[in-house]
Amino acid sequence: MPRPVVTYWLEFLDEALAEAEDVARWYAQQSSVAAFDFDDELEAAIARIERMPYAWPPHERGTRRHLLHRFPFGVVYRVDGNRIVIVAVAHTSRRPGYWLDRLDDAE
Numbered sequence: 001m002p003r004p005v006v007t008y009w010l011e012f013l014d015e016a017l018a019e020a021e022d023v024a025r026w027y028a029q030q031s032s033v034a035a036f037d038f039d040d041e042l043e044a045a046i047a048r049i050e051r052m053p054y055a056w057p058p059h060e061r062g063t064r065r066h067l068l069h070r071f072p073f074g075v076v077y078r079v080d081g082n083r084i085v086i087v088a089v090a091h092t093s094r095r096p097g098y099w100l101d102r103l104d105d106a107e
Contacts, residue, residue, distance in 0.1 A: 006082060007082065008050055008053060008079075008082050008083065008084050009082055009083045009084070010046070010049075010050050010084045010086070011083070011084070011085055011086070012085075012086040013085060013086065013087055013088075013102055015088070015099070015102055016076075016086045016087055016088050016089055016099075016102075017086075019088060019089040019090070020042060020089040023038065023073065023089060024038055024039055024042075037070065037071075038071055041068050041069065041070055041071060042068065042073075042075070042089070045066050045068055045075050046075065046086070048066065049066055049075060049077055049084060049086075050084060053077070053079045053084050054079065059076060060097060060100065061100060061103055062078055062103070063076050063077060063078050063087060063103070064076075064077055064078070064079065065077075067092065072091055072092045072093065073089055073090060073091055073092060074089075074090055074092055075088075075089055076088040076089075076090055076099060078103070078107075080107065087099055087102050087103065088102065
C-alpha cells in the first residue's frame with residue numbers, strides 16, 4: 001500500500017539566509033567554480049531535507065543537521081509538524097552552537 005505523501009512548508013530564518021549568502025559571496029571571491037559548486041550542493045541538500053526531513057540524525061535541542069559533502073558546512077534545521085525551519089548554515093568547526101539562541105524564532 002502506498003504511503004501518504006506529506007508536503008512540508010520550508011522556511012529560512014533571516015539569519016540562516018544571510019549566512020548562506022555570505023558563504024556564497026566568500027566562495028565567489030575565491031573562485032566562480034567554487035561558488036557555483038557551493039550553491040549547487042546547498043540547494044541539493046535543502047531539496048533532500050524537504051523530501052526526507054527525518055533522514056538526518058537529531059542534533060542539538062530538537063534540531064537536525066545535514067552536512068554538506070564537499071564543503072565544511074551543515075544545514076541545521078527543525079521540523080515542526082509539516083514545517084521545516086532552516087535555523088543555520090553553519091561552519092562545522094567554527095563557533096559551535098552559536099545559533100542556539102535562534103531556536104525560539106524557529107517555533
